[in-house]
Amino acid sequence: MMTLIKNGNVVEDPFIDCTEMHILPKSGALIVSVAQWQDHWEKLVRRPDPIGVQLKSHEHPEIIADDLESLTVIALEFPTFKDGRAYSYARLLRERYGFTGELRAVGEVLPDQIHFMERVGFNSVEIDSDNALADFERATKEFTVWYQPSGDARQRAAELRRGQKQG
Amino acid sequence: MYRYDEFDQQLISERVAQFRRQVQRRLDGELTEDQFKPLRLMNGLYLQLHAYMLRVNVPYGCLSAKQLRKLADIARRYDKDFGHFTTRQNIQFNWIKLEDTADILAELGEVEMNTIQSSGNCVRNITADPLAGRAADEIQDPRVWCELLRQYSILNPEFSYLPRKFKFAVTGSPNDRAAVAVHDIGLRLHLNARGDRGFEVIVGGGQGRTPVIGKTIREWIEPEHVISYVEAILRVYNIYGRRDNIYKARIKILVNALGIERFRELVDAEWENIRDGQLKVSNEELARIDAYFKPPAYESLPDLDDELASLRRVDPDFDAWMTSNVAAHKVPGYAIVSLSLKAPGRVPGDMTATTMDGVADLADAYSLGELRVTHRQNLVFVDVKQEDLHTLWEQLTELDLAAANIGRVSDIIACPGLDYCSLANARSIPVAQDIGRHFAAAEKLQEVGELTINISGCMNACGHHHVGNIGILGVDKRGKEFFQLTLGGSSDQNASLGDRLGPGLPQAEVPQAIEKIVDAYINKRQDDERFLDTYRRVGIEPFKQAVYGPVNSKKQVA
């Protein structure tokens, strides 16, 4: 069952996925494709409802880098879990372009990728699981040592070592 | 050698626990093979012709006697009493059961070894000059940088699903024994015009179906910036590398498509954003890791070249071995000894568990408990006292590891080939064994001198045949095993790709062809020319004629 987990909790998705629609709904919280965003953004930003954009794996987030203030959610697609472009996109959105809204992983997402996704800045994932929350919690606790910085606030091993010496 | 602290150890344990769960989920059917395959590859587990194969990382080729004993133990208890040293300085076990793998990983963790990212579309084992820290020609020991890169790349969340595999090689010496020109990223530590130490960064080299010599993206970069610069390259590759065709997904394809200037622009632009961030290497972490690589407390020993010379005069076998298998050490009274895994008829790179134990004992007795694995599938003892050389030679001879052929015609590099590998078109090992037997005689080896032969069983080129002085590529021709020869390859600082000699030859004709090539070389050589020098001077024609006959001959060729 497709389940959305945001900030560690199972939530109902308030957004309507419009990416395949020909005509956008007149209201409601919508997630639109890049093409739809580029065609309709002027109207969309005037609406009171939250809006989001979904990027395909070949769509570089610089396309929407100037629009981040208008976006409540950005969804990054994993057409197959082997397509790792969105890990870089996530870091750029968070660390380079300063996006602070919901960064959502959609598409083929296995529990085995959740930890990496968290580390690069995703704070929500859409996974197909009968035990989504249990899978999520186990995945996020799989590792407690990290070697390299990745935009999250976790202390790296190098920092912990320094801390140890001082402590 | 680097030693794990509690953090390194914890990371390994957590990874093993994760993989144990993944294996169980696969066995229970919760994960399909399609979902499981990338996960098991990222833990070094392949499915090959006969069984699963497990590839264990030997970081930049450094191994301890204790680790080698554990590898022998694993070979005995979980495999068929042997392991195989690879062209990336790793070791592979060919008969592993999926259900045993997590236990094996746990046992490897006990001796500070792991299989993390030894396969998969991620950063693989960082390889380096096997003589790092010891070679007289070295500018600086590069191993601290290898370890920093290793930690940077392990379980890197951004770069675990790259378009394709990613391989680093590092050298601290102008004489490149790490083949940096044919790696995705090659790093060459050197002094710039002002005498400052830094890295030349070479990108987009590689072999496989489309071999390429790497291009210099940066002539010189301060060492403290090398990690951030690598991140910039990886990020550009991760975003722009092709994902539609696995045969066009390596970084070399991207660099070729964009051109090095444009590729450099993208990387430099990305790097500007991150160069002074958290990836700048702190002096503290540098010092902490470098401490593990500080040279041992050598004894003050006299140079024994004269004494050894007299021994050599009375014993031609010892003399031959000293000439080809022993190299000069930085420190007087010491020597660097190569163990040849290529005695005629041996399977290149294979070693039985019993021999591993024997080598571990010798490492403890004669080389401060450590050894190196080379990408030529041999081992090296880097800290042997000259006074021990003769005794060590005798003991290596007992173990069949003293063939006087390092860098010579019978020191053949061969991939496992169709005897083991599901990708192969032809068997490479029997060809290597045949050639080795043809050139068994010590005098012949000395006469021929430096000549590298590399055999790959398919176009994936795991035998690095493109950079062999003689390259041999196995192909499938109408269901039969044929072999195409190339000449003139080299993986050193003047790297070159071999030129195709002619149509493929059936297996039975390969050793004779090699003999004809060698004879033609001896015929044409001037002064001290190596095979490669003669080839570069006279070109391919004399060799073509030697193997295939004169151009206007009516002789049938395959």
Add this chain to the structure above:
Amino acid sequence: MSHMVIANRLHDGLVVFLAADGSWVDSIARGWLAEDEPDRTRALQRSMEAQYANQVIGPDLIEVTEQHGVRMPVSIREAIRAAGPTVQTGRNA
């Protein structure tokens, strides 16, 4: 031309052949020789089921000849899979 189904067993990776009763055996001599189209279809059906049931990986229909009671896959690759590596180290032969 006769055919057999060859695969790798999931839990230990060893080479196995589909037997007449639908089980998987590790010797080519005891595997099932599919002689005609209906046989081959049945064999493929069974191997797909086994793959789905996580018993085997990558089942493949291969050509096999039988001479004087000895079965030999036609391709070198499959012959090596059936008989083992042609080179020896340790206990692999």
